[in-house]
Amino acid sequence: MPGTFRFSFGPWNIHEGADPFGPPVRPGMPFTQKLALYKKLGFDGVQLHDDDAVPNLNELSGAQIERSAAGLRRTLDDEGLVAEFVAPRLWEDPRTIDGGFTSNDENNRRYAIERSLKAIDIANVLGTKKIVLWPAREGTYIRESKDARLAVERILEAVNRMLAYDPEILILIEPKPNEPMDQAYLPTVGHAIGLAYLSDDPSRVGALIESAHAILAGLDPSDEMSYALAHKKLWSVHLNDQNGLKYDQDKSFGSVDLRRAFMQVWVLDRNGYGNNGEFVGMDVKAMRTQRAEEATQHLANSREIFLALLAVVRSLDTARIDQLIAQRNYEQLEIEIIRALMGR
Numbered sequence: 604m605p606g607t608f609r610f611s612f613g614p615w616n617i618h619e620g621a622d623p624f625g626p627p628v629r630p631g632m633p634f635t636q637k638l639a640l641y642k643k644l645g646f647d648g649v650q651l652h653d654d655d656a657v658p659n660l661n662e663l664s665g666a667q668i669e670r671s672a673a674g675l676r677r678t679l680d681d682e683g684l685v686a687e688f689v690a691p692r693l694w695e696d697p698r699t700i701d702g703g704f705t706s707n708d709e710n711n712r713r714y715a716i717e718r719s720l721k722a723i724d725i726a727n728v729l730g731t732k733k734i735v736l737w738p739a740r741e742g743t744y745i746r747e748s749k750d751a752r753l754a755v756e757r758i759l760e761a762v763n764r765m766l767a768y769d770p771e772i773l774i775l776i777e778p779k780p781n782e783p784m785d786q787a788y789l790p791t792v793g794h795a796i797g798l799a800y801l802s803d804d805p806s807r808v809g810a811l812i813e814s815a816h817a818i819l820a821g822l823d824p825s826d827e828m829s830y831a832l833a834h835k836k837l838w839s840v841h842l843n844d845q846n847g848l849k850y851d852q853d854k855s856f857g858s859v860d861l862r863r864a865f866m867q868v869w870v871l872d873r874n875g876y877g878n879n880g881e882f883v884g885m886d887v888k889a890m891r892t893q894r895a896e897e898a899t900q901h902l903a904n905s906r907e908i909f910l911a912l913l914a915v916v917r918s919l920d921t922a923r924i925d926q927l928i929a930q931r932n933y934e935q936l937e938i939e940i941i942r943a944l945m946g947r
């Protein structure tokens with residue numbers, strides 16, 4: 604069955620352009636103004652960090668958090684938008700400097716788990732069951748500083764605490780091999796899914812695959828997606844692009860390697876992605892050089908490229924492809940795919 608595609612992004616994808624070497628170059632945009640742009644750009648789903656949804660949540664009581672989240676829920680409803688997931692932001696607080704779940708300090712680990720449970724409360728008010736865990740600082744700068752086996756056990760303990768806290772919540776691990784840490788404990792989807800099977804409820808732990816993260820790990824994003832699909836665990840994607848092994852670039856989908864992007868669309872469509880309500884997330888950032896007036900174009904462009912590649916995928920003659928595969932004439936298969944991509 605072919606896929607069904609709806610698109611999402613997070614408020615961080617409309618960005619002021621700050622990087623580690625320079626300040627913002629565009630004015631900030633209030634969150635509600637960003638929400639008003641979603642539909643115009645062709646997007647229906649909103650991805651949220653817990654504190655995108657409820658600012659300053661560390662200073663609020665449980666009841667205050669619920670009230671604030673309910674306010675956002677009304678705004679989303681008014682805009683005709685849905686919350687796709689909530690992700691606990693475990694990488695900015697001073698208590699998570701050396702990791703959240705894998706910090707060597709017990710008090711800090713407790714903070715990270717409590718914060719993740721608050722993200723679940725917020726998700727419930729917003730009407731989503733999906734919690735994304737990007738284990739940003741669950742890794743090291745020097746290997747001697749943490750016990751790597753214990754770290755995996757500690758991440759597992761946190762996942763189990765979350766599963767026990769809410770019997771319906773789904774946990775999507777977003778693997779990334781490095782940045783901000785030198786080396787991360789869950790670098791690939793294989794690691795994420797391995798952890799899922801160790802958990803108390805493997806059926807509720809899956810993955811979000813980001814194209815750039817797979818590329819940074821030296822892997823092909825469509826193969827990473829296929830691996831998760833084989834386990835029925837591809838519950839979201841962060842499509843974008845990445846020009847080789849450098850900082851995490853979050854370039855527009857397909858802007859570096861159109862054929863690599865094509866293959867991701869092919870895999871998603873051929874596997875009926877989206878038929879259970881999964882979104883196609885675009886984790887993309889505008890170039891720092893982009894003027895403020897046009898600083899949302901990367902989102903519309905990524906969606907346009909996805910849909911154009913989908914049209915190419917669906918235009919291909921599958922009997923012809925099967926025939927070339929049967930003949931083992933992969934050179935001919937390649938030229939025909941490239942011709943299709945070039946519109947010839």
Ligand code: GLO
Pocket residue numbers: 690735736737777779813841851886
């Ligand atoms: C950074 C990640 C980040 C996450 C987001 C949701 O490299 O891709 O953008 O996707 O924080 O957890």
Ligand code: MG
Pocket residue numbers: 777813841886
């Ligand atoms: Mg991402």
